Amino acid sequence: MKEELFQQKIDKEQKIEPKDWMPQDYRKHLIRQISQHAHSEIIGMQPEGNWITRAPSLRAKMILLAKVQDEAGHGLYLYSACETLGISRQELVQQLHDGKAKYSSIFNYPTLSWADMGAVGWLVDGAAIVNQVSLQRTSYGPYARGMVKICKEESFHQRQGYEIMAEMAKGTKEQKEMAQDALNRFWWPSIMMFGPQDSNSPRTGNAMKWKIKRQTNDELRQSFIDKTVGQAEIIGLTIPDSELKWNEKTGHYDFGEMDWDEFWNVVNGNGPCNHQRLVHHQKAHTEGEWVREAAKAYAKKQELVTQ
Ligand code: FAQ
Numbered sequence: 328m329k330e331e332l333f334q335q336k337i338d339k340e341q342k343i344e345p346k347d348w349m350p351q352d353y354r355k356h357l358i359r360q361i362s363q364h365a366h367s368e369i370i371g372m373q374p375e376g377n378w379i380t381r382a383p384s385l386r387a388k389m390i391l392l393a394k395v396q397d398e399a400g401h402g403l404y405l406y407s408a409c410e411t412l413g414i415s416r417q418e419l420v421q422q423l424h425d426g427k428a429k430y431s432s433i434f435n436y437p438t439l440s441w442a443d444m445g446a447v448g449w450l451v452d453g454a455a456i457v458n459q460v461s462l463q464r465t466s467y468g469p470y471a472r473g474m475v476k477i478c479k480e481e482s483f484h485q486r487q488g489y490e491i492m493a494e495m496a497k498g499t500k501e502q503k504e505m506a507q508d509a510l511n512r513f514w515w516p517s518i519m520m521f522g523p524q525d526s527n528s529p530r531t532g533n534a535m536k537w538k539i540k541r542q543t544n545d546e547l548r549q550s551f552i553d554k555t556v557g558q559a560e561i562i563g564l565t566i567p568d569s570e571l572k573w574n575e576k577t578g579h580y581d582f583g584e585m586d587w588d589e590f591w592n593v594v595n596g597n598g599p600c601n602h603q604r605l606v607h608h609q610k611a612h613t614e615g616e617w618v619r620e621a622a623k624a625y626a627k628k629q630e631l632v633t634q
Pocket of ligand 1: 359360363364365367368371372398429430431432433447451452455458519520521522523527528529530531534544594
C-alpha cells in the first residue's frame with residue numbers, strides 16, 4: 328500500500344522530500360547516484376586544477392580558478408542533498424577511498440595541454456549540462472533543486488571552454504593543432520560520460536520508473552551529439568568519428584561505436600589516471616584533517632559562548 332501511494336505520487340509529478348516515506352531501494356539508488364555525482368564534481372577539480380598555475384593570461388587564470396571553485400561548490404550541494412537521505416559525509420568519502428563508490432570515468436584522463444581546458448569546458452561540461460538539465464526534473468526534491476543552481480553555473484563553464492577552443496582554432500597553425508588534438512582525445516571519453524547503452528544499463532529500469540532519471544543514457548547521448556556537431560563546424564574543428572552523419576529520416580546524427588572495453592576498463596578502476604586521482608584525494612583529505620578539527624573546535628566554542 329505504501330509503495331503504491333509512493334508510486335502514485337511520483338506519477339503525479341510530486342516531489343519526494345527527505346521526511347517522506349520512500350522504499351529502501353529508492354533511497355539506496357539515490358545515495359548511489361547522488362554520491363557518485365558529488366564525487367565526480369570533486370575529483371573533476373583535479374584535471375583542471377592542474378592548469379591553474381600554467382594559465383596563459385591573468386584573465387584565463389581568474390576564469391579557471393572561478394570554475395574550479397564552482398565545481399567544489401557543486402560537490403558540496405550534492406553531498407548535502409545525499410546526507411538528507413540518512414548517510415554521513417564521512418561515510419560517503421570513505422566509500423570513495425575504499426573504491427566502493429564510483430565517479431565519472433571522464434576524470435581519469437590526463438589534461439596534457441592548455442587546449443584541454445577548452446575541451447573539458449566545452450565537451451565535459453557540455454555533456455554534464457545535457458544530463459543535469461534533465462535531472463532538474465528528478466523526483467527527489469533536494470537533488471532537483473541542487474540541479475537548478477548547478478545548471479546555471481555549468482552553462483558559464485561550457486561557454487568558457489568553447490571560447491578557449493574558438494580562440495585557439497583561429498590562432499596560429501600550432502594552436503589550431505592543439506585544439507584539434509584536445510578534441511580528438513576528449514570526444515569519445517565525453518560521449519562515454521552518458522554511461523552504457525540502454526540495453527546494457529542495469530540501473531535505468533528503476534531509475535525511469537521512479538523518475539530519478541527522466542531520459543535514458545542513449546537519449547541524452549544523442550541529444551549531446553546533435554547539439555555539439557554544429558558547434559565544432561562553426562570553429563572549424565573536426566569531430567574524430569568517420570561515421571558521424573546527419574540522418575534525414577531520424578532527424579539526428581548517426582555516429583560510430585564507442586570502445587566499450589575502454590569504457591568498462593576505466594569505470595572499473597584501470598584508466599590512465601584512476602590511481603593518481605584517488606591517491607591525490609586521499610592525501611588532500613588526510614592533510615585537511617586539521618581544518619576539520621579546527622572547524623569542529625570553533626563550533627563547540629561558539630556553542631559555549633551562546634549558552
Ligand atoms: N563513469 O546502469 P547504469 C561533471 C556505472 S558531473 C563511471 O547506466 P546509471 C561536472 C554506473 O554508476 C559528471 N561509472 O547506471 C564537471 C553503474 O555502476 P553501479 C557526473 C559509470 O546510474 C565538469 C554502472 O556503470 N555526472 O562532469 C559511468 O543509471 C567538469 C551501470 O550503469 C553524474 O554523475 C561513467 N561514465 O547511469 C565537474 C550525473 N556510466 O553504481 C568538473 C548523475 C555508468 O551500479 C569538471 N548520474 N557508470 O556500480 C547519472 O545520470 C547516472 O548515474 C549515469 C549512469 C548516467 C552516469
